[in-house]
Amino acid sequence: MRAAALRAIALGLMVASAATATRADPGKEEIRIGQTLPYSGPLSGFGAIGRAQEAYFAKINAEGGINGRKIRLISLDDAYSPPKTVEQTRKLVEQDEVLLMFGSLGTATNNAVHRYLNGKKVPQLFVLSGATKWADPKGFPWTMPGMATYESEGVVYAKHILQARPDAKIAILSQNDDFGRDYVAGFKRALGSKAASMIVAEANYESSAPTINSQIAALKGSGANIVFGVVLGKFTSQLIKGMAEIGWKPDAVYVPTSASSITFLEPAGLANAAGLVTSSYQKDIFDEQWANDPDVKEYFAFLKQYLPSGDERNTNYATAYVNARLLVHVLRACGDDLSRENVLRQATSLRAVTLPLLLPDVAVTTGSDDYLPFQQLRLRRFDGKSWTALSGLLDDR
Structure with missing residues (x-):
C-alpha cells in the first residue's frame, strides 16, 4: 500500500x-x-x-x-x-x-x-x-x-504640403478625441516652425454631433486653400458634400486612410470627392494597375x-x-x-x-527601440472613380 x-x-x-x-x-x-x-x-x-x-x-x-x-x-x-x-x-x-x-x-x-x-x-x-x-x-x-500610426500619417501629409505647396494656407477640421489629436500632432510636428504661419484656421467636432456644417462654413471664411480633414465615417461624407454645397473648392483636401473607403465617398457624390488626397502602404486591390x-x-x-x-x-x-x-x-x-x-x-x-x-x-x-512596423506611406488622389498614385514613398523615420 x-x-x-x-x-x-x-x-x-x-x-x-x-x-x-x-x-x-x-x-x-x-x-x-x-x-x-x-x-x-x-x-x-x-x-x-x-x-x-x-x-x-x-x-x-x-x-x-x-x-x-x-x-x-x-x-x-x-x-x-x-x-x-x-x-x-x-x-x-x-x-x-x-x-x-x-x-x-x-x-x-x-x-x-x-x-x-x-x-x-x-x-x-x-x-x-x-x-x-x-x-x-x-x-x-x-x-x-x-x-x-495616426501621427505618422499626419506627418506625411504635412511633408507633402511643404514640398508641393510651401505657401499654402491650411484649415484643419478634426474629431475632438485621441484620433483627431494624434493626427494633428503629427501634422504640426512635420510643419515645424512654419505651422504658426501656414495654419490659418482650426475647428473640431464631437463624434456625437449630428452635422459639421457650421465648422465647414467657418473654415471657408478663413481663406484657406488647403484642408486637412481628420474625419471618420459619416463625417467624411458630410465634409465632402458640405464643401460642395457652399461652393468651397480648395486646391486640395487631405483625409485619413480610414476615410478613403468608397462607402464613405458615394453618399457625398463621387464627383464631389474628386481631388481628395489620402495615403496607403498597401496596394489597392481593385485598382486596375494591380489587376495582373x-x-x-x-x-x-x-x-x-x-x-x-x-x-x-x-x-x-x-x-x-x-x-x-x-x-x-x-x-x-x-x-x-x-x-x-x-x-x-x-x-x-x-x-x-x-x-x-x-x-x-x-x-x-x-527594433527594440522602434516598434512601428509601417512608417512608409504613398499618397493617393481620388479621380472620381478610383485612387491613383500621387507621390513616392514618404515616411516618419
Missing part, C-alpha cells in the same frame, strides 16, 4: 509538472493565438478581419503549419465594449493559455487590457489602432501596433479557396491578410523556441520584411 501511495504521489507530481510546463511554454503542441473583435454590435463589420485570418491560418495548417505545429486562432466577440474585452482577454490568457494576443481592434478596447497583458508579459502584437501609445517600448514593452500583379492574384485565389462565402470587395480582408502574413513570419522566425520572450524578440527585430499586397519598396523594419 505504501508503494502504491508513493507511485500515486509521483504520478501526481509528474502531471502537475507537465501542466506547469504547458503554462510556461504556451503552444507546445499547437500555437494558440488569442484575439478579440466586434462580431456583434455597431462595428460588427470588422468581424471580417477575424474570419479572414482564421481562413489564412487554415491555409498555413493545410501546408504543414509552423515548424510542425498547427496554428489555432481563438477569436472572441467583445462587441467593441472595453469591459467585454477585459472579460474575453482574461479568458484567453488564463483559461485558453494563448501564447499571445494578435490583431485585436480598437483604441479603447485595447487600452482596457494594455496594463494587464504587459503585467502578465503576454505579447499584445499588431494592435489594430493607429494610436501612438502602442509604440512605447520602455513603458509597455509587450505591446506593438499593427498599422501606421502576382500578389493580388494570389490574394484573390486565397479568398476563392479558403473564404468562398466572403465578399471579395471587403477591403478588411486585405488588411487581415497582410497582418496574418506578418505574424506567420514572426512565428517561423521563432523556430522551436515558442516562449513569449522569443516571440517578442523576433517581432521587434524585423529587417526589411516584404509582404504581399504592400506597395513596392514598402518593407517592415522594427
Whole structure:
C-alpha cells in the first residue's frame, strides 16, 4: 500500500509538472493565438478581419503549419465594449493559455487590457489602432501596433504640403478625441516652425454631433486653400458634400486612410470627392494597375479557396491578410523556441520584411527601440472613380 501511495504521489507530481510546463511554454503542441473583435454590435463589420485570418491560418495548417505545429486562432466577440474585452482577454490568457494576443481592434478596447497583458508579459502584437501609445517600448514593452500610426500619417501629409505647396494656407477640421489629436500632432510636428504661419484656421467636432456644417462654413471664411480633414465615417461624407454645397473648392483636401473607403465617398457624390488626397502602404486591390500583379492574384485565389462565402470587395480582408502574413513570419522566425520572450524578440527585430499586397519598396523594419512596423506611406488622389498614385514613398523615420 505504501508503494502504491508513493507511485500515486509521483504520478501526481509528474502531471502537475507537465501542466506547469504547458503554462510556461504556451503552444507546445499547437500555437494558440488569442484575439478579440466586434462580431456583434455597431462595428460588427470588422468581424471580417477575424474570419479572414482564421481562413489564412487554415491555409498555413493545410501546408504543414509552423515548424510542425498547427496554428489555432481563438477569436472572441467583445462587441467593441472595453469591459467585454477585459472579460474575453482574461479568458484567453488564463483559461485558453494563448501564447499571445494578435490583431485585436480598437483604441479603447485595447487600452482596457494594455496594463494587464504587459503585467502578465503576454505579447499584445499588431494592435489594430493607429494610436501612438502602442509604440512605447520602455513603458509597455509587450505591446506593438499593427498599422501606421495616426501621427505618422499626419506627418506625411504635412511633408507633402511643404514640398508641393510651401505657401499654402491650411484649415484643419478634426474629431475632438485621441484620433483627431494624434493626427494633428503629427501634422504640426512635420510643419515645424512654419505651422504658426501656414495654419490659418482650426475647428473640431464631437463624434456625437449630428452635422459639421457650421465648422465647414467657418473654415471657408478663413481663406484657406488647403484642408486637412481628420474625419471618420459619416463625417467624411458630410465634409465632402458640405464643401460642395457652399461652393468651397480648395486646391486640395487631405483625409485619413480610414476615410478613403468608397462607402464613405458615394453618399457625398463621387464627383464631389474628386481631388481628395489620402495615403496607403498597401496596394489597392481593385485598382486596375494591380489587376495582373502576382500578389493580388494570389490574394484573390486565397479568398476563392479558403473564404468562398466572403465578399471579395471587403477591403478588411486585405488588411487581415497582410497582418496574418506578418505574424506567420514572426512565428517561423521563432523556430522551436515558442516562449513569449522569443516571440517578442523576433517581432521587434524585423529587417526589411516584404509582404504581399504592400506597395513596392514598402518593407517592415522594427527594433527594440522602434516598434512601428509601417512608417512608409504613398499618397493617393481620388479621380472620381478610383485612387491613383500621387507621390513616392514618404515616411516618419
